Amino acid sequence: MDSKTLQELEAKAKKLMGFETDKKITWCGNCGNYAIHNALARALVLENFERKDFVMCFDVGCSGNGSDKFEAFTIHGLHGRVLSLAAGAALANSKVKVIAEAGDGATFSEGVSHLVHAVRNNYPVMFIHHNNENYGLTTGQASALTRCGVKMLGTPEGVMVEPINSLDFVLGLKPSFVARGFSGDVDHMTELFRAGLKHKGFAFIEVLQACPTYNRLTPDAWYAERVRNVEDLKSYDRTDLWAARKIVQDVDKEIYIGLLYENPEKKDFVSLLKSREGAVTTPVEEVKHYDVRGLI
Numbered sequence: 001m002d003s004k005t006l007q008e009l010e011a012k013a014k015k016l017m018g019f020e021t022d023k024k025i026t027w028c029g030n031c032g033n034y035a036i037h038n039a040l041a042r043a044l045v046l047e048n049f050e051r052k053d054f055v056m057c058f059d060v061g062c063s064g065n066g067s068d069k070f071e072a073f074t075i076h077g078l079h080g081r082v083l084s085l086a087a088g089a090a091l092a093n094s095k096v097k098v099i100a101e102a103g104d105g106a107t108f109s110e111g112v113s114h115l116v117h118a119v120r121n122n123y124p125v126m127f128i129h130h131n132n133e134n135y136g137l138t139t140g141q142a143s144a145l146t147r148c149g150v151k152m153l154g155t156p157e158g159v160m161v162e163p164i165n166s167l168d169f170v171l172g173l174k175p176s177f178v179a180r181g182f183s184g185d186v187d188h189m190t191e192l193f194r195a196g197l198k199h200k201g202f203a204f205i206e207v208l209q210a211c212p213t214y215n216r217l218t219p220d221a222w223y224a225e226r227v228r229n230v231e232d233l234k235s236y237d238r239t240d241l242w243a244a245r246k247i248v249q250d251v252d253k254e255i256y257i258g259l260l261y262e263n264p265e266k267k268d269f270v271s272l273l274k275s276r277e278g279a280v281t282t283p284v285e286e287v288k289h290y291d292v293r294g295l296i
């Protein structure tokens with residue numbers, strides 16, 4: 001390796017470490033959150049993001065507990081409400097990339113209405129959906145994505161109803177970007193996050209996430225046997241919504257990962273705002289300060 005390459009690598013490693021905090025780790029051993037956190041840091045470094053270039057919004061949950069483990073501008077919101085928070089941040093300041101993270105409990109139950117409108121409005125947010133198929137932080141209750149029959153805390157006789165198919169649900173809302181990775185493949189996830197960071201509208205990126213404590217059914221090894229890279233499908237057209245809906249139906253045997261759907265024609269919400277056409281400043285920069293002392 002020549003000295004220039006080495007120097008470049010060293011600079012990248014230093015930057016990566018710059019995203020680390022010294023806060024106590026509260027995740028279980030082998031939790032998929034480590035891999036997600038790592039892949040995101042790598043994607044940010046590879047895309048040359050500095051601390052000033054992005055803001056991270058976290059929901060409540062094990063996923064949300066990433067908020068103090070990232071040396072960045074972070075906001076830790078209420079359970080299920082991260083997408084409204086992220087949309088607000090994105091509308092206020094389009095000069096920073098907004099990244100939001102939440103678990104499947106928050107996303108498909110408490111916050112499902114926010115998800116619907118975030119996708120529909122195509123807010124400029126990259127969203128990482130941590131799908132560990134349960135409510136992790138509150139010790140393993142069934143979520144809307146837990147598989148039928150699985151015994152969880154609160155449903156000791158097994159979940160009685162079928163889960164929501166997360167990607168089919170999102171695809172049904174005519175999104176602009178849908179991708180899926182799994183926590184057992186950091187390199188692949190890094191590439192998905194890099195693509196998500198570059199996407200202008202709402203990027204829905206699901207990570208099939210290992211939860212070694214409460215989801216024993218689908219650990220990384222289970223996914224590793226079943227995941228198929230969509231790029232290996234010869235004639236797959238990722239701009240074809242129906243093709244995407246078709247391949248996400250199977251969540252048991254052949255689970256497709258990769259960038260599954262993209263609609264480059266769908267404009268993001270900020271670009272549609274007539275009132276912001278040609279604006280060179282952002283709403284946060286336009287905040288006016290009034291001296292109201294004279295009125296009191």
Ligand SMILES: Cc1ncc(C[n+]2csc(CCOP(=O)(O)OP(=O)(O)O)c2C)c(N)n1
Nearest residue numbers: 061062063079103104105106134135136137
């Ligand atoms: C409105 C509301 N409902 C419920 C809770 C309790 N609560 C906190 S974290 C959590 C579980 C989070 O699960 P999930 O969103 O799947 O994220 P994970 O912990 O699995 O990453 C729950 C139910 C809360 N804080 N606020």
